[in-house]
Amino acid sequence: MNENDTLPPERPAEAPAAAPTVGAATPAAGSAAWERSAMEKLLFATLEEQKAQRRWRTFTRLAWLAFFIFLVWSLTWKGNVSGEKLAPHTAVIEIEGEIGPKSESSAEFIVAAAKAAFEDEGAQGVVLLINSPGGSPVQAGIINDELRRLKAKYKKPLYAVVEESCASAAYYIAVSADRIFVDKASIVGSIGVLMEGFGFVGLMEKLGVERRLLTAGENKGFLDPFSPQTDRHREHAQQMLDVVHRQFIDVVKTGRGKRLKADMPELFSGLFWTGQQAVDLGLADQLGNLDFVAREVIKAEDLVDYTRRENVAERLAKRFGAAVGEGAVKALRTVQPLR
Incomplete structure (x- = not known):
């Protein structure tokens, strides 16, 4: 080779690849660590929630037990x-x-x-x-x-x-x-007996309301406030009141005896x-x-x-x-x- 021949320029030597830094995490490794940390937190939270639920169930059962013990004691205690x-x-x-x-x-x-x-x-x-x-x-x-x-x-x-x-x-x-x-x-x-109630028949007629009452038994609607009161029903109710009133009078006479002023006509009038x-x-x-x-x-x-x-x-x-x-x-x- 002659001196005049031009030599091709030398290629610079490639720098050696940098050695990986010790302790540095790759993106894949960082993602795995984050997932593992999240799973651990989720697992611990679930365990804590389960513990809280168990404690609450235990407290509820003890509270019901105490309530029933108190209930039985109160019902059996006579003062x-x-x-x-x-x-x-x-x-x-x-x-x-x-x-x-x-x-x-x-x-x-x-x-x-x-x-x-x-x-x-x-x-x-x-x-x-x-x-x-x-x-x-x-x-x-x-x-x-x-x-x-x-x-x-x-x-x-x-x-x-x-x-x-x-x-x-x-x-x-x-x-x-x-x-x-x-x-x-x-x-x-x-000293008397009463049977009270209301009747709305006239009001219903003014309002245009029709009462539809179906019964099995002609007297089943006895004293229905929305139906007209018949003379028969009124008489039957009065008979019942008279019977109870008579019972009341007999009890009073038995209890009081001759102490009552029997000549007082209004004594048993109510x-x-x-x-x-x-x-x-x-x-x-x-x-x-x-x-x-x-x-x-x-x-x-x-x-x-x-x-x-x-x-x-x-x-x-x-x-x-x-x-x-x-x-x-x-x-x-x-x-x-x-x-």
Whole structure:
């Protein structure tokens, strides 16, 4: 090769590839790490949620268990009168408000209280503390019969003390007592029976509303407020009222005997009188309150209340039972019929 020959330029040497940095993550490796971290967080969150649900279920079960234990205890606990049972005292049973099967002045409650009072050896006498406008003659009849039976069985005196009012069914109960004490301004009497309702026939005619009532039995629509009242139905209803009224009168005469002023024609007409007038008519014996009867008549000033009242647990039980029953009915309604 001659000196004049031109040599091709030398290619620069390629720089060696840089060695990968230790610890640097490739895009694929970074994505995998992020996914693994997200999965771990999701898994831990799921575990924590499951733990929380288990704790809540356990708490709920314990709460229901405590509720049912409290419910059973409340239903079986009869009140704290046992500590005074052997000491001489006057047993008091309150009859307050309307007398009916769903009230605290029901035959169930009053009879239970009366049994406990008469059976107690420390009770020197039993007092019915009455403040009621009346109510169901059926409930009053049951109470009257049971009180008379208990008096005869245990040979203990029974007195009635009237506060504000003792009318209708309340007086039906009061005549079972040996003596009736009233305040001079008390309301006493109303020895009668009523059946009340409304009739909307004329209003429906003015509004152009037609009543469509289908019955199997010609008297099934008896006392329907949207149908005209017939003379036959009115007569039948009056006969029923007269029968119950006669029963009321017989009970009063049996309880009061010769103390009644029989020559008073309005005595059983449904009228009521003040306490002082009731004493003059023989419907009551004398003026006096609860303390007076306990101190001067029974000779036992200590008062022990035997009144049976519905407690909180019983109200909760009724509501709970009603809710369960309603739920069962709804569930049955949603069940598809068999084919």
